[in-house]
Amino acid sequence: MPRVAITVGDPAGIGPEIAAKAAADARVTAVCDPVLFAPPPDQTFRAGEVSAEAGRAAYDVIVRAVRAARAGEVDAIATAPISKLAFARAGLRWKGHTDLLAHLCDAAPVAMLFHAPTLIVVLATVHVPLADVPRLLTKSGLLDTILLTARSLPRFGFARPRLAVAGLNPHAGEDGVLGSEDESVIRPAIAEASRQGVQVSGPWPADTVFVRASRGEFDAVIACYHDQGLIPVKLLSFGQAVNVTIGLPIIRTSVDHGTAFDIAGKNLADPGSMIEAVRLAARLASATVEHSDRA
Numbered sequence: 001m002p003r004v005a006i007t008v009g010d011p012a013g014i015g016p017e018i019a020a021k022a023a024a025d026a027r028v029t030a031v032c033d034p035v036l037f038a039p040p041p042d043q044t045f046r047a048g049e050v051s052a053e054a055g056r057a058a059y060d061v062i063v064r065a066v067r068a069a070r071a072g073e074v075d076a077i078a079t080a081p082i083s084k085l086a087f088a089r090a091g092l093r094w095k096g097h098t099d100l101l102a103h104l105c106d107a108a109p110v111a112m113l114f115h116a117p118t119l120i121v122v123l124a125t126v127h128v129p130l131a132d133v134p135r136l137l138t139k140s141g142l143l144d145t146i147l148l149t150a151r152s153l154p155r156f157g158f159a160r161p162r163l164a165v166a167g168l169n170p171h172a173g174e175d176g177v178l179g180s181e182d183e184s185v186i187r188p189a190i191a192e193a194s195r196q197g198v199q200v201s202g203p204w205p206a207d208t209v210f211v212r213a214s215r216g217e218f219d220a221v222i223a224c225y226h227d228q229g230l231i232p233v234k235l236l237s238f239g240q241a242v243n244v245t246i247g248l249p250i251i252r253t254s255v256d257h258g259t260a261f262d263i264a265g266k267n268l269a270d271p272g273s274m275i276e277a278v279r280l281a282a283r284l285a286s287a288t289v290e291h292s293d294r295a
Contacts, residue, residue, distance in 0.1 A: 082259070242255070
């Protein structure tokens with residue numbers, strides 16, 4: 001069976017709890033050999049407290065897990081959540097796992113893919129202020145995301161994936177009446193991807209495209225910004241969705257939630273998403289993933 005590294009994330013959050021629960025769960029041990037990656041036992045942290053020390057410890061664990069994956073000591077990594085604030089207090093410049101992993105693996109482009117039972121969503125921009133999205137959403141960047149998604153989805157059981165791109169503005173801009181980005185940026189990126197052989201369409205109004213995808217019309221939706229893509233995923237499948245970093249030379253999955261400092265140390269955390277993340281990592285390491293009944 002594949003060996004899957006499970007990192008505990010921020011040691012002051014719920015990460016250590018859900019990582020331990022997942023590693024011991026029969027659904028996990030049936031498909032992989034889980035290996036916990038945690039700070040040294042002599043390091044202690046106050047549950048629920050954001051600190052530079054916890055941020056640095058989380059970073060060190062991720063670095064160790066990536067080195068193990070790149071050396072072939074483990075076949076995949078499943079990560080518990082980290083705190084962006086703790087990273088900042090530790091003086092770390094990365095906003096989350098995705099950009100840190102890209103740095104550690106010297107990989108570009110990379111993207112966040114969310115895999116849920118009836119919906120796959122990929123984000124064109126990630127942890128940036130909403131006001132910055134129109135500037136950061138470029139034709140070349142969006143094209144890279146479309147092409148990366150098309151290359152990645154066969155591993156999930158889609159030999160020739162049908163991709164949809166959500167519009168940035170209401171009604172996908174209504175032919176420029178409600179904003180210019182859909183016509184000036186998104187449509188040209190889609191056209192170029194189509195010329196390169198990708199089955200992609202859009203921009204589609206974001207208030208309906210996720211419904212259409214969840215009903216089987218598309219295999220994945222590329223969202224323009226973080227909450228545009230994650231609201232439908234979490235509404236449909238919170239606790240079952242898995243975050244996958246595509247574009248890396250290693251397999252990395254993660255949970256669909258945060259550190260939950262408010263319940264840390266109380267043995268209340270639901271390990272469901274962590275379990276699904278480890279199971280998906282094992283399946284990606286072993287073979288092609290079958291995505292629900294739509295593959």
